[in-house]
Each structure stands twice: as C-alpha cells, then as structure tokens.
Amino acid sequence: MIKTGFFRFKKLGPKYLLTNELGDFIFLKEREFKSFQEGKIKPESPVYEELDKKHFTSQSWQCENCQQRFIQRYSQRREYLSQGPGLHIIIVTLRCDHACIYCHASSKSMKRFDLDMKRNTAQKVVDMIFETTSPDINVEFQGGEPLANFGIVKFIINQVLEKNKKAKKRLRFSLVSTMTLLSDEKLNWLNQKKISLCSSLDGPEKLHNKNRPMLSGKNGYLGTVRGIKKAKKKYKDLRYQINALLTTTRDSLDFPKEIVDEYVRLGLRDIHLRWLNPFGMAKQPQKKIGYRAEEFVKFYKKALDYIIKLNHKGINIRERMAMMITQKAFTDNDPNFLDLRSPCGAGIGQLAYHYNGDVYTCDEGRMLGQMGDETFKLGNVHKNSYQEIISSPVTRSLCVASTLDGLAGCSDCVYLPYCGVCPVFNYSEEGDIFAQAPNNFRCQVNKSILDYLFQKFEEPKTLKVFKKWLNR
Amino acid sequence: MPSKVISLNPKIYPLEAIYGACYVFIDRAYLFLDGDPKEEVKVYIKGKSNLSPKKLEALAGEFENELLNYTLRLALAKNTRKVRETIVEKALFSALPQEKIREDEEVVEEDPLGIAVPWEEKYGKKK
Numbered sequence: 328m329i330k331t332g333f334f335r336f337k338k339l340g341p342k343y344l345l346t347n348e349l350g351d352f353i354f355l356k357e358r359e360f361k362s363f364q365e366g367k368i369k370p371e372s373p374v375y376e377e378l379d380k381k382h383f384t385s386q387s388w389q390c391e392n393c394q395q396r397f398i399q400r401y402s403q404r405r406e407y408l409s410q411g412p413g414l415h416i417i418i419v420t421l422r423c424d425h426a427c428i429y430c431h432a433s434s435k436s437m438k439r440f441d442l443d444m445k446r447n448t449a450q451k452v453v454d455m456i457f458e459t460t461s462p463d464i465n466v467e468f469q470g471g472e473p474l475a476n477f478g479i480v481k482f483i484i485n486q487v488l489e490k491n492k493k494a495k496k497r498l499r500f501s502l503v504s505t506m507t508l509l510s511d512e513k514l515n516w517l518n519q520k521k522i523s524l525c526s527s528l529d530g531p532e533k534l535h536n537k538n539r540p541m542l543s544g545k546n547g548y549l550g551t552v553r554g555i556k557k558a559k560k561k562y563k564d565l566r567y568q569i570n571a572l573l574t575t576t577r578d579s580l581d582f583p584k585e586i587v588d589e590y591v592r593l594g595l596r597d598i599h600l601r602w603l604n605p606f607g608m609a610k611q612p613q614k615k616i617g618y619r620a621e622e623f624v625k626f627y628k629k630a631l632d633y634i635i636k637l638n639h640k641g642i643n644i645r646e647r648m649a650m651m652i653t654q655k656a657f658t659d660n661d662p663n664f665l666d667l668r669s670p671c672g673a674g675i676g677q678l679a680y681h682y683n684g685d686v687y688t689c690d691e692g693r694m695l696g697q698m699g700d701e702t703f704k705l706g707n708v709h710k711n712s713y714q715e716i717i718s719s720p721v722t723r724s725l726c727v728a729s730t731l732d733g734l735a736g737c738s739d740c741v742y743l744p745y746c747g748v749c750p751v752f753n754y755s756e757e758g759d760i761f762a763q764a765p766n767n768f769r770c771q772v773n774k775s776i777l778d779y780l781f782q783k784f785e786e787p788k789t790l791k792v793f794k795k796w797l798n799r
Numbered sequence: 800m801p802s803k804v805i806s807l808n809p810k811i812y813p814l815e816a817i818y819g820a821c822y823v824f825i826d827r828a829y830l831f832l833d834g835d836p837k838e839e840v841k842v843y844i845k846g847k848s849n850l851s852p853k854k855l856e857a858l859a860g861e862f863e864n865e866l867l868n869y870t871l872r873l874a875l876a877k878n879t880r881k882v883r884e885t886i887v888e889k890a891l892f893s894a895l896p897q898e899k900i901r902e903d904e905e906v907v908e909e910d911p912l913g914i915a916v917p918w919e920e921k922y923g924k925k926k
Contacts, residue, residue, distance in 0.1 A: 758826055
C-alpha cells in the first residue's frame with residue numbers, strides 16, 4: 328500500500344492536476360489518479376517514480392534528507408516572508424496632462440501645484456524608506472505624472488543615493504510615466520542615474536487615445552510613442568529598460584492581436600495583459616468600460632496564443648502573468664509579485680507614500696484613499712514612525728486576510744502555491760476584505776488563466792517558449 | 800418596509816458566524832436577531848431602502864451565501880491556525896526593525912508588575 332502525501336487536486340480536461348506545498352505539480356490520467364488515491368499504484372511504474380520525485384508520496388517526506396530538502400525548498404519559495412517592505416511607491420504629484428477614462432490614480436489638473444509633494448515631505452519619505460528591514464529597496468515614482476514634479480523626483484533619487492552610501496541596500500528606481508513630458512534633459516538625467524522607465528500603452532493609436540485622452544486634446548499616443556522610442560534609443564544598458572503597461576478596457580477586448588503587434592512594433596520585450604482595476608475613476612464608469620471575468624479571459628487567451636505563435640516565429644515578446652506562473656511552477660524562486668503571493672505585500676512588502684505624506688498599505692489602498700475612503704491609510708510620514716506604520720492593525724489585518732491557507736475557496740484550491748488575493752480589491756468590490764471566492768472577479772480570472780496555463784504546460788513546444796522566457 | 804425572516808439551526812451555523820455574516824451586511828440591510836441560541840436563531844432582514852419582493856429575496860440569498868462563507872472561514876481558521884500564525888508572525892516580525900523588537904523585549908524584561916517573580920518569593924512559602 329502506497330501512502331499519499333498532502334496534495335490538492337482538480338480535474339482539468341481529461342486529466343487530474345495535483346499540486347503540493349512545494350509548488351510541484353503533476354497531471355495524472357483518471358485511472359492513475361484513482362489507483363494513487365487508493366494506494367494501489369505500482370512502485371515500479373514511471374508514474375510512481377515521478378510522484379515520489381515530486382513529493383506526492385508520503386514516503387518521499389520521511390527520510391531525514393527529504394525533510395531537510397523540503398524545509399529548504401519551502402523557505403526559499405517564501406523567502407519574501409523574511410524581508411520586509413522592499414517596494415516604495417511615491418506619488419510625487421497628482422497633476423497629470425492626461426484624463427484617462429479609468430484613471431487609477433484619480434489625477435488632477437496640471438495647474439494644481441498644491442497637489443505636488445513638497446521637499447520636506449520628500450525628505451521624510453526618504454528617511455522612512457531607509458527604516459525598512461528589506462535588503463532591497465525599489466523606489467517607484469508614480470502620479471499623476473511624476474515628470475510634472477521632476478525637481479522632487481531628482482531630489483528623492485539624490486537623497487536615496489546619498490543615504491545608501493552608508494546603508495548599502497540593493498537599490499532600484501523606476502518611474503511610471505506617460506512620457507509626453509519627457510524632455511531630452513530629463514531623459515539624459517534619468518539615463519545617467521540608471522532609472523528604469525515604464526510607460527502606459529494601451530495599444531494602437533485609436534484605442535490608446537480613446538482610453539487615454541489628453542487634457543489639451545492633443546494626440547497622446549504620438550507623445551507616448553515618441554517618448555518610448557527616444558528612451559529606447561538612449562537606454563543602451565538593458566538592465567535599466569523601458570517597459571510599458573497595458574490596461575484592458577471593454578474597447579480593448581476586440582483587439583488582442585493588434586495590441587500585441589503594437590508592443591512588438593515598438594520593440595518592447597514584455598507585455599502584461601492586465602485587467603481593469605475597480606479603483607480611482609474606473610469605479611464610476613465601470614459598467615461602460617468594464618467587463619465580465621469570462622470576457623477578459625477570452626481576450627487573454629487570444630492574446631497569449633498570438634504571443635506564443637510569434638515566439639515560435641522567433642519574435643521575442645513575453646507575457647508577464649504567464650512568465651510569473653511558469654517561474655512559480657518550475658522553480659523555487661518566487662518572482663515576489665506582490666499581488667500574487669501569500670500573504671500579499673500590503674504593508675509588509677510595499678508601502679505607498681501619497682504627495683502629502685500619507686502612507687498607505689499599497690497603491691491600491693492609496694487609490695481608495697484618494698476616493699475618500701481611508702481604510703488602508705497607515706499614518707503620515709510627518710506624524711508617525713516606521714514602527715507605528717508597520718505595527719498598524721490595518722497591516723496585520725491585511726496580512727491575515729491574504730494568507731491563503733486560511734481562506735475559504737483558497738485553502739483547498741489546487742492553485743494555492745501560485746496565487747494571491749488582494750484584500751483591498753475585495754473590500755472595494757464586496758465591502759469585506761475577505762472575499763467570497765466563487766463570486767470574486769479576481770478569483771474567477773486567476774483560476775481560468777491558471778487552468779489555461781497549466782494546460783499549456785502540457786504542450787512541450789509551448790512549455791519550451793515559457794521556460795525560455797525565464798532565462799532571458 | 801418588507802422584511803424576511805431566516806431561520807437558522809445553531810448546530811449547523813455557529814453563533815459567531817451568524818454575527819459575522821450580519822455584520823458584513825449592515826451597510827446594505829437592517830438586521831435583527833432573535834430566538835434561542837441553543838435551538839433556533841432567527842435573522843430578521845430588511846433592505847435600507849424599500850425593496851421589491853424579488854430584490855428582498857435576492858438580499859436574503861446573498862446573506863445565506865455569506866453565512867456559509869463565514870462558517871467555512873471559521874472552520875478553516877481553527878484548522879489552519881498553526882500554519883497561518885507562523886506565516887503571519889514571520890511576515891510581520893521581519894518587517895519590524897530589530898531594535899524595536901529588542902525594545903519590546905526589554906519592556907518585558909523590566910517586568911513592572913512583578914509577573915516573573917515566583918509566588919514564594921513574593922508572598923513567602925505556603926504554610
């Protein structure tokens with residue numbers, strides 16, 4: 328009699344998918360699954376060998392070396408638990424030259440200089456950032472349009488670099504911008520300081536401009552594309568690269584191929600097929616620009632299939648969600664994407680600093696704050712210490728509410744080792760930080776995408792493409 | 800305003816879960832609890848605005864789903880307590896600077912209430 332180890336499972340197509348705490352997975356035919364469950368699988372069979380190798384049998388956990396290896400792998404997969412906040416998002420201004428229909432940041436007019444971060448606040452933010460226990464610091468500038476308050480961006484970067492001479496943390500900077508305000512002077516400075524740039528590109532001109540109109544009525548697409556091209560030319564060192572972010576609206580759903588083509592045409596190496604967040608301005612016209620989970624999943628599948636096809640032709644472009652799940656399923660190095668881990672990064676993996684010094688658990692919490700709901704505010708850099716911020720009951724609550732092992736619908740889900748929840752999303756959508764998983768848009772999307780990706784892992788040619796993405 | 804009564808068996812739904820589910824609904828509905836916590840708990844539910852019978856039925860259905868969700872969550876919370884606590888403690892502990900943790904430890908070491916002092920030392924040996 329072969330005893331089974333702990334595993335979660337689901338029927339996926341004609342086979343059964345089994346996963347365990349180490350993120351190992353295996354597909355079994357119905358007959359194999361039944362005999363495995365009944366302890367009747369033959370030890371000399373190749374399936375048994377694979378089950379044993381991947382820690383699905385009780386025996387594979389019992390020797391001392393096996394247990395040590397298990398502990399080592401489990402700790403490595405959850406290394407992020409011992410690090411503290413590494414991502415520090417700074418909203419240097421709420422001013423923006425765009426009026427995007429879904430604006431996550433609830434941006435304001437370019438004339439509202441009162442909504443710029445002031446130097447004394449910026450200094451306090453930098454001081455707080457260096458209180459983190461994390462050996463890595465990733466400072467991400469957001470807005471509004473951060474280039475509209477470039478003086479403060481420069482001030483913060485210089486302060487961080489100066490402070491780090493003593494602290495010796497592993498530093499990274501990134502700036503999220505529409506690029507329309509990117510002058511040669513600003514670009515030279517950013518390039519010199521090795522600041523990664525990330526723009527927003529929603530696809531071809533017509534779609535991009537519909538989603539992201541400029542306040543001036545000018546063609547925002549042209550400005551963004553000009554900025555991306557200029558930056559790509561300037562940035563020779565690919566470690567500090569130019570990325571773009573896609574936000575999918577209802578209008579995007581009919582153009583998966585065209586959107587991917589646009590990214591390829593501009594020489595962008597990655598695309599993250601992201602669904603629309605219910606925060607900021609997007610909350611109001613959600614019905615008009617939003618969609619049901621299955622509509623987004625259909626779009627995602629079409630776009631991903633096209634990306635895979637392009638890769639087979641030798642065109643290199645990666646889809647970030649697929650890449651992260653491949654990394655989680657085939658390695659023990661978690662990509663530490665804060666929305667897709669357990670517990671999520673709110674407060675313990677990231678902090679978001681508003682222009683006025685208010686500190687939030689994450690950017691999503693900050694967006695809700697901007698909408699008048701301060702549930703996820705942890706304090707203010709002028710009034711509270713780092714200890715007070717981190718020890719806040721809000722941080723603790725979100726940590727508990729995003730630990731999948733204790734969540735209904737998650738604890739027994741086959742995808743638990745690869746997934747994550749967002750309590751702020753749940754609160755915004757359902758009025759409770761704990762979601763009703765089957766009714767939750769995010770859960771519906773993630774489950775369907777994971778179903779699709781795990782089925783893709785069964786196709787050797789596709790899997791080769793995904794694994795190649797990890798090595799690039 | 801029309802209301803609906805939902806009758807619950809407390810042996811199936813713990814009182815804790817009933818309170819929890821009611822709380823989740825206080826922004827959408829007026830709720831009142833009655834009955835006997837050992838035999839039968841009655842939940843009186845009505846919309847904050849005047850609801851049609853169909854909408855009231857839907858509201859009650861949503862409540863029942865939340866109740867199930869809450870009950871399962873409570874059971875899971877008990878069953879997975881050890882692993883959850885380990886993960887959460889590790890995550891929160893790691894985000895706090897060591898000096899802060901040491902400060903807290905020092906406060907404990909000070910023992911201003913004399914909790915760590917043995918009974919015999921404090922009050923003499925039992926006669």
